[in-house]
Amino acid sequence: MPLDNAAALEALKKVMDPELHRDVVSLGMVKDLAVQGDAVKLKVELTTPACPLKDTIAKDVEAALRGAGFKRVELSWGAQVRSAPGVSQAQLTPGVKNIILVGAGKGGVGKSTVSINLAVSLAKLGAKVGILDADIYGPSIPILTGITDKPTSSDGKRLDPLSAHGLKVMSIGFLIDPDQALVWRGPMVTGALVQLLRDVNWGELDYLILDLPPGTGDVPLTLAQNIRAAGVVLVSTPQDVALADVIRAKLMFDKVSIPVLGLVENMSSFVCPHCRQETAIFDKGGARTAAEKMGIRFLGEVPIDLAIREGGDRGVPIVAGAPDSPQAQAFVTVARNVAGAVSTQVLKAPRLPVIGAQPRA
């Protein structure tokens, strides 16, 4: 067989994206293919810059092309985050490709800490990211990002998001007094949140991370139902009591057809900074087992750590403040897995649940 573009494509058809379980040619990931003699040049366009399996794909592409007789392979990378059909036309946030909800069965498990570090990780990996703090009863994103300004409007119509650590940031806490919000029922909260989605200049975003209020009550349910999300990331500590809550949360999202992208175990274990001994303060590994039982993806574990807490309190998430630390790398792994899960979801779901964009009265 002559060494030409057709031969290269034929070889590349055997390279499967391990996450998406389809070959890279039919996924439209092969770009700028050029053959000269026994040399081949190509660009692989990933479905996310945070692709967890880039190294595997590189190895498989190289092996397939060499197997077909090419002696030199020059591979470059690109990334084009995709959104599920219909999502980009969503009335609420036309420029946002994927909304990722972050939820927890109960409060205090580190949902906001995971949300902000997930967002910063995705931005550092090259994606355009925003974060919306919808935790009406305990909005912590202003503290976690160190933002003290209030949003303003440059066009007199919509609010401009604030910016921190490479993210576009908006919090319901910038606009509403949490003490007042405590007495609001689901539909009122949803109304306020829908406004934050629609009336903020989000611009073009690959991912908008939405930090939900904790629990499985009326409010998170109504919110989740009114947003076209790519899916939800669940956060739990490893103990049985927290896991029982996360199982309830999963059932709630199943009921409203929001895909569960997977489960993160936060406060997984404590490594003593002096003697390096590991102590499982809240137990360890429970979330992995629970994820297996529930048939959902385990997205990774984050240790309980002083630097994570301090970074949060200072408004400098650990992924921004100490990106090379093992604690930050734990969040980056979670982010890669979440991005992979979103890509899978987008390709798998011919259509996401289309639920009224208008708040219910």
Ligand SMILES: Nc1ncnc2c1ncn2[C@@H]1O[C@H](COP(=O)(O)OP(=O)(O)OP(=O)(O)O)[C@@H](O)[C@H]1O
């Ligand atoms: N992995 C961790 N290591 C150390 N401290 C952590 C970790 N994760 C979260 N924390 C700390 O635990 C506290 C609660 O975290 P956070 O506000 O993120 O939880 P939450 O689930 O969003 O809470 P709620 O939704 O009830 O407001 C914060 O002080 C935070 O800094």
